[in-house]
Amino acid sequence: MRSRLKFVVLPGWWFEVACVVGAAALLAWELGSGQRLPELVPLTLFGALLLASENTPILFPSATAVSPGFMTVMAAIAAFDHGGAVLGASIVGIAGGLSVDLIRKGRHTTVLFNCAQYLVASAAAAAVYESLGGLGRAWAFGGSVVVFAAINVGAVLPQVALNYRERPRQVWRDMRPALPNYFAFGLLGVLVGVLYREIGAVALPLLIIPAVITRKVFASFLELQEAHDATVKVFIKAIEAKDRYTAGHTERVAKYALYIGEELRLAARDLEHLRYAALLHDVGKLAVPRRILNKPGRLTEDEYAIVQRHNQVCVDILTRVDFMRSMVGTASDQHAYFATGASEREQSRLVQEAHIVAVADAFDAMTSTRSYRQALSQETAFRELHDKAGSQFNPRCVEALIRAIQKRGEHYGLGFEEGAVEFAVPPPVAGVGSAGLGDLVPRGVAT
Amino acid sequence: MKSLWGRLQPRERRVAAEVYLAVAAALVALGRLEGVSGLVVAAAGMLLAASLLVVVQAPIGTVPLGYALVIAIAALADIGTFFSVLALALLVTLPVLLVRYGPDDATRRMTRWLVAACACGGAAAGMRALAHGTSPDVLLLQVSVAGAVFLSVDLLGRAVLPTPTAPPMHVRLAWPVHVSILCAAGLLTVAYHHDKWMAVVALVPLVMTRFAFDRYAAAQEAYRQTIRALSIVPEVAGVTPLGHGERSAVYAVALARQLGFSTEAIERVATAARLHHIGYVTLDDPEDATTHEDQVRLAKQGGDILRETEFLSEVGDLVEGVAASDVTSREAAIVRIATAFDHLVLEDPARAVGAVQLLKFQQNDPYGAAAMLVLRQVLDEDPAVVERAIASGAPLTEAAAASGAQRG
Known part of the structure; x- marks a missing residue:
């Protein structure tokens, strides 16, 4: 039996489509301007990493979800620093929007929008990293983090406000606590990128293994808390039965x-x-x-x-x-x-x-x-x-x-x-x- | 408006403080070792000591965060500098350990650390002799070998010199912590080699891992406490002897360990032993449960209560199975033997031998006979289990005695 393709359209679809068109134009310009394309292996590797990290966010106990996606983008930028960083980061960034969960829900315009905003933010961060490199690594890093965060927030805030009819101030209040994470994860990303350039893919497990372990432990923590809640509720029922x-x-x-x-x-x-x-x-x-x-x-x-x-x-x-x-x-x-x-x-x-x-x-x-x-x-x-x-x-x-x-x-x-x-x-x-x-x-x- | 610091949870604040500490440790210990001076060695030793006192909670036992620093310093510094920093760190740590754990425990920990660090330093020196160069891949090889040696000797030390205040470390459960420590040491070493400031960033994954394990350990303890708290409700209601649940759990765990059960199965039988009388909370009067049929009915009601939550459904089956005429699993047989044994022994260790004789004639099913055999083995090999069980129920029985409370 053939299953029909699910397609869910939210009120902010026009904004999402507009962003996708803009991002596509940017990518076309990058490809047409003769920018150097990084090697296929690291491009695929960082793309796969970004895809994996965006689909497996680390849930903190304080209900904050931290996606290590930006870390991968910064790693790619630092790894491609000696050629093709902007185009490389753009291509890797596309993978950041491919959420399996959203695809299953039929939110295809949102998926495309996420790919687009990730592409633009990654390209801009790479451009800033390259252009400020002469002033020192700290300036390059700080500039790229600010630009990435600004584009990310600037695109996601109106999209969420339009789709869910929420007040922009409320959306900003929800997004604000996650902003410091950009610096911590970004720094870690630069370190991984630099090490990748120096010693190759062997540097990646040093970061991926603890990240996977941490994620698993947090997942077990949340599961345990759920078990605790369920157990307490059972006894409440017993009290109320009596x-x-x-x-x-x-x-x-x-x-x-x-x-x-x-x-x-x-x-x-x-x-x-x-x-x-x-x-x-x-x-x-x-x-x-x-x-x-x-x-x-x-x-x-x-x-x-x-x-x-x-x-x-x-x-x-x-x-x-x-x-x-x-x-x-x-x-x-x-x-x-x-x-x-x-x-x-x-x-x-x-x-x-x-x-x-x-x-x-x-x-x-x-x-x-x-x-x-x-x-x-x-x-x-x-x-x-x-x-x-x-x-x-x-x-x-x-x-x-x-x-x-x-x-x-x-x-x-x-x-x-x-x-x-x-x-x-x-x-x-x-x-x-x-x-x-x-x-x-x-x-x-x-x- | 609350500051960023004010918005953090207490545990998160602690972790943040540790990040600063780790940053300082990394800066001083790793950033200056090349031009070693007495002052730098002193500072590095102090900071290494501090990081050795901060632990990562493994599912069972703890691992000091400073292990990553020990391994990284062994790989980066020459052997003389390494031992200078180590000696100073251990000297600074000793008084704190003495206060925290007492002389016996502190001496054992110190010995274990010293032996493991010596082996680690030796391994790093050996690797430097075998694999020349300071390229990142060579450094990574050196730190991997030195780290593996350090953690292996530390684990061996835990087995040979167990510390009285810490539970034995189970490698099967603790390996994620060890792997995280090893990865942090590797990242720290190659990051330092590239840029000293980068070494600071390299500690972020380890701190996150520590935070995750810490929260998990706290949640696990809270859950256990809730189970224990709920298990004493029938005891407080007077339908079952005070301390019975806790004592039965000790016997059940001893039997399950003797049979080589998995950690999950041990946890399950312990929970079932604690909650096996939970169905009695539905009783209006303890006198309503006098016949075997009543007990089967109440066990079923207990099982029904527990099965309402998916997480305790297996425990619910066990609780129901304990009272069934035909025991159909080893786990149920163990819980039944453990609880029956405690009903006979209660708080008098002298009754243990007689209780075994009585139980012998009560069990005629294959699972029960096997569990009975295991109980005899446990009592032969570890007769102190009875005292341990009585001690575990003592807070309740002593409290009841102190208040002069009447039962029922």
């Missing part, structure tokens, strides 16, 4: 905790830690009998004693297990526990994490319908948090949550609940208290 009236609670608490963390400008790594702690803050529920967890109405003294005993046993045990300490912090106000073996910085992080999750947990408890009462309105929940700020909740965390929600224009609570649990008997408007650990907000947490 206490169905809090379905979606942990995910929402994690979301609010991240809102607060972002407002407080926590580092990416601390945010990641906060997310896991928030997702697992209710894991203790797995140790509490279901009949108590799901009881509508006030707990008896005996039942409350069972919950408290479980809570205390959890806290006592977990604080002595280093990997569980932060989870204890999120579930209790007993800061003395943080002192067991943690450094001062670590203690401060754990305390902050506990404060954040306490506020997020309380906000979700108030704005969700429970078996013993209907959800409160967002305004009531904010007022309650404000009233308890300084005595029960950390005021900074309270302010951060309110600011984050208002900034996003989001609404939670009565009238805005998503996926609320259906109860056989509708809960009363006002309730008597909690039957779950999730509502046992820390007492005396204040700074």
